[in-house]
Amino acid sequence: MSLLRDEGLTVEELTVWRTLQRVQVRVTRHLEAELLVAHDLPLASYDVLARLAEAPGRRLRMNDLAARVLLSRSGLTRLIDRLQREELVAREACASDARGLYAVLTDAGAERLAEAGPTYLKGIRTGFLDLLGPGELGRIGDVLAGLDVRAAP
Amino acid sequence: MSLLRDEGLTVEELTVWRTLQRVQVRVTRHLEAELLVAHDLPLASYDVLARLAEAPGRRLRMNDLAARVLLSRSGLTRLIDRLQREELVAREACASDARGLYAVLTDAGAERLAEAGPTYLKGIRTGFLDLLGPGELGRIGDVLAGLDVRAAP
Incomplete structure (x- = not known):
């Protein structure tokens, strides 16, 4: 990964971004599929x-x-x-x-x-919240809230 | 937000999911725009x-x-x-x-x-990494890695 080194990015930094992307896309697809099947x-x-x-x-x-x-x-x-x-x-x-x-x-x-609301909320529960360990909701929520504020236009 | 209460979701839980979604979409658009402008x-x-x-x-x-x-x-x-x-x-x-x-x-x-690589990696730096506070990369990385493993098919 010499390109990473040239640009001063670590493998960890790239991995965290890619994982964020993957987690978001996966949950979104889960919600989309549930809503389409149950409610079109x-x-x-x-x-x-x-x-x-x-x-x-x-x-x-x-x-x-x-x-x-x-x-x-x-x-x-x-x-x-x-x-x-x-x-x-x-x-x-x-x-x-x-x-x-x-x-x-x-x-x-x-x-x-x-x-459709119950299907959507249940999808967030099963596709995202149920996969968090103890204390992880608060930890990821704090980091995301900071990112969101600092990125706001 | 009585629907949330009915389905046993807290406002915090919904907010964390929505913020994850927003952060991911915002960074993705930033990368997409940079790549299109500079490299089509x-x-x-x-x-x-x-x-x-x-x-x-x-x-x-x-x-x-x-x-x-x-x-x-x-x-x-x-x-x-x-x-x-x-x-x-x-x-x-x-x-x-x-x-x-x-x-x-x-x-x-x-x-x-x-x-195109330098443009992409610089976009992750300016659109995501630069917005993280001290220690936040590791914290969000740990939570995301756990989510990713537990969601893997």
């Missing part, structure tokens, strides 16, 4: 419904929603188009800002989320 | 070239490669098609196993990897 609902759709449900008035500006669900603005637009056709989400203009646009959770969306 | 090379392509370069004889069976780069077998097949057209990777039949197929790094692929 992609994980990205679940994430949108869940973020809207948590927001005051069950609504978020499109930009805020995009930041929370880790999608590009164009990716979110396409996803909201689909959710709107399924009547799970509605679009509403923002009264105080002519350029603003809200995504709003509909009653049907809230129902769909309530059906 | 998607991150998934970089990962394939790097895994092949590390393997004995610069070759891996398609199934082993798919597992390492976190792609489905069909996703990897499409990616290898593209890399083969660019002459960065070649396919070779496996002498000892009629069903086996290898992906092999070409000299052009090794050159392309050598060009």
